Amino acid sequence: MTSGSPATKPVPLRKQRDYRLLLSARAVTETGTEVSRLAVPLTAAVLLGASPAQMGVLTAATSLPYLLIGLQAGALADRLRRHRPVMVACDTVSAVAMATIPAAWITGLLSVPWLIAVAFVVGTCSVIFRAVNFPHLATVIHESQRTEALAGFQSAFAVATVAGPGLAGLLVQLITAPFAILVDAVSFLASAFLIRSIKAPENHTPAAPRGMWTEIREGLGTVAGHPVLRALCAAGVTINFFGSVYMALFVLYALTAVGLPAGLVGAVTACFGVGGLLGAAVVPRLTRRFGENRVLACSVLLFPVDFVVAALASGPVWRSFLLLAASAVTSGIAVVAFSVCMGAITLRETPAELRGRVNATQSFMIQGVLTLGGLAGGLAGELLGLRPVFWISAAGVLTTIGWIWLSPLRHSPTPVPTADAPDAPARTR
Structure with a gap:
C-alpha cells in the first residue's frame, strides 16, 4: 500500500x-x-x-x-x-x-x-x-486517510x-x-x-464465487441487516428522491414563479459547487475532531434548508437570488459532508470481501431512485403546482434526520481492528 x-x-x-x-x-x-x-x-x-x-x-x-x-x-x-x-x-x-x-x-x-x-x-x-x-x-x-481522500474527490467534483x-x-x-x-x-x-x-x-x-444471485442476496442482506448501513442507505434514498423531485422543477420554478433571469439561475447552480468546495475543505478537519458519525449526523440537519428557502422565495429578484444562493452554498456543504462521511463509514463498517456488493446495493437504490423522483416531481407539479411540491419535498427530506439520529450513527463507533490492518491498534473515529 x-x-x-x-x-x-x-x-x-x-x-x-x-x-x-x-x-x-x-x-x-x-x-x-x-x-x-x-x-x-x-x-x-x-x-x-x-x-x-x-x-x-x-x-x-x-x-x-x-x-x-x-x-x-x-x-x-x-x-x-x-x-x-x-x-x-x-x-x-x-x-x-x-x-x-x-x-x-x-x-x-x-x-x-x-x-x-x-x-x-x-x-x-x-x-x-x-x-x-x-x-x-x-x-x-x-x-x-480515507475521509480526507474522499473529501479530495468531492472537491474535484465541486470544481x-x-x-x-x-x-x-x-x-x-x-x-x-x-x-x-x-x-x-x-x-x-x-x-x-x-x-x-x-x-x-x-x-x-x-470472494469465492457461489452463484451470482446468492452473492447479490448477501450484499442486500448485509445492507438490510446492518443498522448503520441500513440507515445510510435509507437516508441516501430519501435525499435523492426528494432532491430529484426538487431538481425536476427548480429551473421552471426559478424562471416563472421567482422571476430569476436564466443567468442568475446558472449562478445559483454554481453556488452549490462553491459550497461543495467549502465542504471538501472543512470536512476532513471536522471529522478528525468529531468523527465521521457526528459530522454526518449534523449534515442532515441542513438538508431541509434549500427546500424551505426555495418554497419561501418571493419579492424582489435580488433578494430571492441572495437567499437561493446562500441556501445553495449551505446545501453544497451538507451534501459533500454527508457523501464523504457516508463513504468513509461504509468502508469502515463493511467487511473487505463484501465492499463491492454493499457499494453496488447502495448505488442501485440511491441512484436508481433518481428516475422515480424526477417522474414524481413532474407529475406532482402538474397536479399541485410548483410551490406546494417544494413544501412537500421539504417535509419529506426532514425524515432523513430520523433515519440518522435514530440509528447507531448518533454515537461515536467503538474502535475495532480493520480488515486492512488486523494487527494494528484500531483508530477511534
Missing part, C-alpha cells in the same frame, strides 16, 4: 503519487462529464429536434444501468483480485462511445437513438467503474460543477455541441492513462 504501513504514520496524501493520479483522473472525468451534460442535450434538442419524450428517455438512459446491472456489478467486483484493469477498460470504452457522436454527426448518421445508445453504454461503464473503484480505493488509500458549465458553454459556441463532446472522450482517455499509471499493488482477496 503506497500510503504507508499500518505500524508507521502514513505519508501525507498530497505527497502520495498514487493518490494524486486517482484525484487527477477524477478531476478530468468530472470536467468532461460537465461538458457533455450540456452538449449532449443541446445536440439532441437543437440539432436533432428531439421530442420531450425522447429527451426524457435520453436522460433516463444514463441512470437505467444502475437498475439493470448495478447489483451484478457489485458481485463481480468482489470476485476480482485486480480492479484497476476493469477501471481502465471502462474509461476506454466510454471514450470510444463518446467519440462516435462527432464522427456520426460528420457522416450524417447521428440520431436521437444513437445518442440514447451512447448514454446507455457510458452509463453502463459508469456503473461497473463505480462498483470496482470502491474496493480499489481501500488498496490505494490508508484506512486513516467541475463550478467551472464545467462555463467551459461547456464556451466550447459549444466555438466548435458546436457535437464537437464539444470530444472533450469528454479525451477526458476518459486521460483518466484511463492516469489510473493505469498507479503502482500500488492490489492485495484484494476475492
Whole structure:
C-alpha cells in the first residue's frame, strides 16, 4: 500500500503519487462529464429536434444501468483480485462511445437513438467503474486517510460543477455541441492513462464465487441487516428522491414563479459547487475532531434548508437570488459532508470481501431512485403546482434526520481492528 504501513504514520496524501493520479483522473472525468451534460442535450434538442419524450428517455438512459446491472456489478467486483484493469477498460470504452457522436454527426448518421445508445453504454461503464473503484480505493488509500481522500474527490467534483458549465458553454459556441463532446472522450482517455499509471499493488482477496444471485442476496442482506448501513442507505434514498423531485422543477420554478433571469439561475447552480468546495475543505478537519458519525449526523440537519428557502422565495429578484444562493452554498456543504462521511463509514463498517456488493446495493437504490423522483416531481407539479411540491419535498427530506439520529450513527463507533490492518491498534473515529 503506497500510503504507508499500518505500524508507521502514513505519508501525507498530497505527497502520495498514487493518490494524486486517482484525484487527477477524477478531476478530468468530472470536467468532461460537465461538458457533455450540456452538449449532449443541446445536440439532441437543437440539432436533432428531439421530442420531450425522447429527451426524457435520453436522460433516463444514463441512470437505467444502475437498475439493470448495478447489483451484478457489485458481485463481480468482489470476485476480482485486480480492479484497476476493469477501471481502465471502462474509461476506454466510454471514450470510444463518446467519440462516435462527432464522427456520426460528420457522416450524417447521428440520431436521437444513437445518442440514447451512447448514454446507455457510458452509463453502463459508469456503473461497473463505480462498483470496482470502491474496493480499489481501500488498496490505494490508508484506512486513516480515507475521509480526507474522499473529501479530495468531492472537491474535484465541486470544481467541475463550478467551472464545467462555463467551459461547456464556451466550447459549444466555438466548435458546436457535437464537437464539444470530444472533450469528454479525451477526458476518459486521460483518466484511463492516469489510473493505469498507479503502482500500488492490489492485495484484494476475492470472494469465492457461489452463484451470482446468492452473492447479490448477501450484499442486500448485509445492507438490510446492518443498522448503520441500513440507515445510510435509507437516508441516501430519501435525499435523492426528494432532491430529484426538487431538481425536476427548480429551473421552471426559478424562471416563472421567482422571476430569476436564466443567468442568475446558472449562478445559483454554481453556488452549490462553491459550497461543495467549502465542504471538501472543512470536512476532513471536522471529522478528525468529531468523527465521521457526528459530522454526518449534523449534515442532515441542513438538508431541509434549500427546500424551505426555495418554497419561501418571493419579492424582489435580488433578494430571492441572495437567499437561493446562500441556501445553495449551505446545501453544497451538507451534501459533500454527508457523501464523504457516508463513504468513509461504509468502508469502515463493511467487511473487505463484501465492499463491492454493499457499494453496488447502495448505488442501485440511491441512484436508481433518481428516475422515480424526477417522474414524481413532474407529475406532482402538474397536479399541485410548483410551490406546494417544494413544501412537500421539504417535509419529506426532514425524515432523513430520523433515519440518522435514530440509528447507531448518533454515537461515536467503538474502535475495532480493520480488515486492512488486523494487527494494528484500531483508530477511534
